[in-house]
Amino acid sequence: MRASEESDPHVSSTNEQVPDPEVPAKARSRRYSASYKAKILAEYEELDKAGKGALLRREGLYTSLISGWRLQRDQGALAALAKPAGRPAADPRDRENAKLRRENERLAAELEKARKVIEVQGKLSALLGQLATDSPSSGSEPTS
Numbered sequence: 001m002r003a004s005e006e007s008d009p010h011v012s013s014t015n016e017q018v019p020d021p022e023v024p025a026k027a028r029s030r031r032y033s034a035s036y037k038a039k040i041l042a043e044y045e046e047l048d049k050a051g052k053g054a055l056l057r058r059e060g061l062y063t064s065l066i067s068g069w070r071l072q073r074d075q076g077a078l079a080a081l082a083k084p085a086g087r088p089a090a091d092p093r094d095r096e097n098a099k100l101r102r103e104n105e106r107l108a109a110e111l112e113k114a115r116k117v118i119e120v121q122g123k124l125s126a127l128l129g130q131l132a133t134d135s136p137s138s139g140s141e142p143t144s
Contacts, residue, residue, distance in 0.1 A: 037069045 040059060044052055044066055056063065 032069075038073070041066065041069055041073060 040055070040061070044055055047055060055061075056066075
């Protein structure tokens with residue numbers, strides 16, 4: 001090893017990866033799970049002022065986050081209490097789709113019935129036409 005490599009803390013004899021010191025072009029916001037928020041809120045509310053500050057420093061949080069999480073928790077609790085008990089109401093689109101499906105089935109059945117009637121009328125018309133050409137032209141009295 002060269003003397004310059006020995007003094008450089010970023011170069012080591014093993015193949016350890018050195019973290020990239022570059023800052024990403026776009027900062028990403030941290031996201032917190034609901035269970036994490038609930039755990040931190042419960043812990044925060046049990047502590048005294050000095051303990052609260054220590055918790056915030058340890059977790060890298062701000063008091064504004066805690067305030068926002070409290071609002072979310074309270075609004076969620078109010079929304080859960082305001083929700084009516086029992087089955088949730090059906091979606092209006094689902095009701096409309098079911099209604100249209102039933103109407104479509106009814107109309108398809110009517111159309112099939114009308115097609116059968118037209119088919120029978122056509123056969124009857126053909127039969128009457130055949131009877132009219134086959135019968136004698138003497139009138140309505142039968143010949144004996």
